[in-house]
Amino acid sequence: MADPFVHVDNVAKRWNGQLGVEGVSLSIPRGSFVALLGPSGCGKSTTLRLLSGLELPDEGTISIDGQNVTTAAPSERNLSMVFQSYALFPHLNVAENVVFGLKVRRVSAAERKEKLHRALEITGLLGYEARKPGELSGGQRQRVALARAIVANKPLCLMDEPLSNLDAKLRASVRKDIKKLQIDLGITVVYVTHDQTEAMSMADMVVLMKDGRIQQTGTPEDLYYRPANTFVAEFVGAPPMALIEGSALPGFGDTPTIGLRAESVRVAESGAGRLTCKVTECEFLGSETFIGLSHPAANGLTVSMPGLKHIPSGDDLEITFDDEDLHFFDAAGQRLARQVGAPAA
Amino acid sequence: MAEHVNLERRRQAIYGWLLLTPAAILLTTFAFYPSMATLWTSLFSRGTRRRPSEFVGSENYTDLFADPTFWKVVTNNLIYAGATIPISIAIALGMALWANSKIPARGFVRTAYFTPTVLPMIAAANLWLFFYTPGLGVLDQIGSLFGLPSVNWLGQPETALWAVIIVTIWKEAGFFMIFYLAALQTIPEDLKEAADIEGASRWTYTRRIVFPLLMPTTLFIMVNALINSVKLIDHLFILTKGGPNDASKLILYYIWEMAFAFFDAPQAAAMTIMVLLVLGIVAAIKFSYLDKRTHYQ
Numbered sequence: 001m002a003d004p005f006v007h008v009d010n011v012a013k014r015w016n017g018q019l020g021v022e023g024v025s026l027s028i029p030r031g032s033f034v035a036l037l038g039p040s041g042c043g044k045s046t047t048l049r050l051l052s053g054l055e056l057p058d059e060g061t062i063s064i065d066g067q068n069v070t071t072a073a074p075s076e077r078n079l080s081m082v083f084q085s086y087a088l089f090p091h092l093n094v095a096e097n098v099v100f101g102l103k104v105r106r107v108s109a110a111e112r113k114e115k116l117h118r119a120l121e122i123t124g125l126l127g128y129e130a131r132k133p134g135e136l137s138g139g140q141r142q143r144v145a146l147a148r149a150i151v152a153n154k155p156l157c158l159m160d161e162p163l164s165n166l167d168a169k170l171r172a173s174v175r176k177d178i179k180k181l182q183i184d185l186g187i188t189v190v191y192v193t194h195d196q197t198e199a200m201s202m203a204d205m206v207v208l209m210k211d212g213r214i215q216q217t218g219t220p221e222d223l224y225y226r227p228a229n230t231f232v233a234e235f236v237g238a239p240p241m242a243l244i245e246g247s248a249l250p251g252f253g254d255t256p257t258i259g260l261r262a263e264s265v266r267v268a269e270s271g272a273g274r275l276t277c278k279v280t281e282c283e284f285l286g287s288e289t290f291i292g293l294s295h296p297a298a299n300g301l302t303v304s305m306p307g308l309k310h311i312p313s314g315d316d317l318e319i320t321f322d323d324e325d326l327h328f329f330d331a332a333g334q335r336l337a338r339q340v341g342a343p344a345a
Numbered sequence: 346m347a348e349h350v351n352l353e354r355r356r357q358a359i360y361g362w363l364l365l366t367p368a369a370i371l372l373t374t375f376a377f378y379p380s381m382a383t384l385w386t387s388l389f390s391r392g393t394r395r396r397p398s399e400f401v402g403s404e405n406y407t408d409l410f411a412d413p414t415f416w417k418v419v420t421n422n423l424i425y426a427g428a429t430i431p432i433s434i435a436i437a438l439g440m441a442l443w444a445n446s447k448i449p450a451r452g453f454v455r456t457a458y459f460t461p462t463v464l465p466m467i468a469a470a471n472l473w474l475f476f477y478t479p480g481l482g483v484l485d486q487i488g489s490l491f492g493l494p495s496v497n498w499l500g501q502p503e504t505a506l507w508a509v510i511i512v513t514i515w516k517e518a519g520f521f522m523i524f525y526l527a528a529l530q531t532i533p534e535d536l537k538e539a540a541d542i543e544g545a546s547r548w549t550y551t552r553r554i555v556f557p558l559l560m561p562t563t564l565f566i567m568v569n570a571l572i573n574s575v576k577l578i579d580h581l582f583i584l585t586k587g588g589p590n591d592a593s594k595l596i597l598y599y600i601w602e603m604a605f606a607f608f609d610a611p612q613a614a615a616m617t618i619m620v621l622l623v624l625g626i627v628a629a630i631k632f633s634y635l636d637k638r639t640h641y642q
Contacts, residue, residue, distance in 0.1 A: 052542060053541075054538050054541065054542075073541070074538075074541045074542045074544075075541065075542065075543065075544030075545075079542070080542065081538075081539070081542045083535050083538070083539060085533065085535055087533065087535035087536055087538065087539035089536060089539075089554055090558070090640065091554075091557045091558055091560075091640035100540075100543055100545075100553075101542075101543030101544065101545075104540075104543050104544055104545045104546075104549055105543075105544060132640075148539075152543075
């Protein structure tokens with residue numbers, strides 16, 4: 001990554017002393033799909049708005065395509081944006097909405113028409129040109145917003161939770177559409193979401209944020225298999241990683257916190273388990289059942305069992321797991337390469 | 346089954362009529378009946394002790410059209426409407442756009458703009474009387490600082506109507522601004538942001554997005570301004586009494602004079618019918634033509 005397409009260097013934004021984002025640094029390669037992920041109020045939308053130029057940073061620099069655009073106006077940054085609310089102009093019809101930007105930039109009528117046709121074709125909106133946004137369904141409005149973003153053919157597209165107003169089924173299909181679009185057009189996408197499924201399934205690179213700071217930047221596999229700290233461990237994955245106090249496991253007493261994924265946990269024969277837990281709930285998902293477990297020294301323990309299982313809550317259940325599936329964290333919650341004080345195996 | 350449906354339909358109809366009744370009674374008593382009575386009155390001659398009133402058909406109207414004062418008053422009112430409606434709307438829009446932007450002391454600016462609306466028209470007219478008074482008035486005081494001669498703004502035919510127009514605009518603009526301000530606040534912030542991303546200038550955004558979205562409000566304000574240009578005459582009583590030489594006389598003031606100063610009720614009734622007719626036609630045009638070109642959210 002010698003020459004990243006978008007480079008954010010140590011950017012901070014504060015409102016009246018309140019924290020917006022702090023110390024955000026990012027390098028986004030050309031043509032990649034980056035997801036900014038995090039809980040509400042973590043600063044992911046602020047980061048996107050800083051990239052778009054709708055907000056200006058208090059500290060740090062932002063460059064896009066080799067140009068320093070830290071204080072440039074949004075229109076000078078050569079990017080497009082899809083808003084969470086879609087921000088469609090309610091009095092203009094679909095065609096007018098899509099070509100609004102082209103018209104502003106005085107693109108000729110013939111070229112406008114051609115680009116409009118292509119954008120509507122890609123988004124499957126042909127035939128809806130004359131409809132007003134108010135006459136469209138949520139999914140169609142979302143596609144108009146997409147068409148408006150792609151019609152200008154900008155190399156960078158910012159998306160602010162574009163799927164959050166859609167129902168679950170539609171979300172899954174539009175997710176695929178957006179990913180395909182990004183690959184076909186070869187554009188760079190920065191995508192804000194609070195839904196880790198979206199982030200993990202679409203992104204080449206996930207940036208997980210909390211309280212205005214980046215917790216981890218990496219591929220979806222990195223976040224899942226090598227969480228940088230306990231926050232990442234508990235945020236990523238469904239169900240999230242269980243955290244166990246080291247002292248509860250014989251032989252790991254020196255490690256403050258141990259992480260364990262549900263798929264690594266197995267139910268053991270009575271007497272052969274490494275931890276004895278109480279069943280709290282059974283969550284049936286069709287192909288498998290997640291059984292929630294409680295243990296005084298553990299948080300979020302879950303075991304996955306195939307098919308439909310029903311174990312009365314309050315029953316004791318013994319579980320076991322392999323040492324290589326364990327993740328180790330220090331007292332501050334940061335990942336450790338391996339357990340503290342373990343004998344070299 | 347059919348009986349069942351019939352019963353239901355009848356019950357719906359009764360329910361509908363019950364809901365309509367209060368409005369229908371009020372409108373009939375205070376609007377429809379007086380209008381019809383006025384029309385009826387306008388067809389009779391003025392009754393005196395010696396000559397009782399009798400049916401004269403359109404004679405009152407032909408008299409009216411032959412009356413030069415009537416035409417003078419109509420011209421005055423057209424100028425008055427032609428000036429107050431567009432200017433007060435333009436100023437209201439400008440003030441609203443400004444008071445809606447991120448400026449310091451926004452609350453103070455809005456309050457200041459709205460103050461003239463809160464004042465009763467009579468009080469406002471008294472205030473302006475103090476501005477306009479020759480010699481003592483603020484305008485003359487300022488003028489004299491620059492060595493300008495004293496002007497009797499309200500006392501000369503050339504300026505009286507315009508002096509009255511300015512008072513009306515001053516009074517109305519703040520009121521209309523409140524409607525625009527309310528409408529502006531319903532326009533989501535992200536439309537501006539989307540336009541910014543597309544590189545639209547402030548003016549393009551205002552012209553292509555804000556103005557069209559304000560159209561319903563503009564239409565509403567236009568109708569109100571039109572009604573006001575006919576009905577708002579309180580200040581004439583304080584400022585000019587229609588003078589000098591009918592230069593600032595408006596049609597409603599003339600109707601009032603006709604009815605209560607000259608006691609010619611049929612003539613006043615004929616004039617009232619003319620006003621109703623013209624207002625009705627204009628309102629119909631506005632709501633049929635402009636409504637089609639307006640986007641309602």
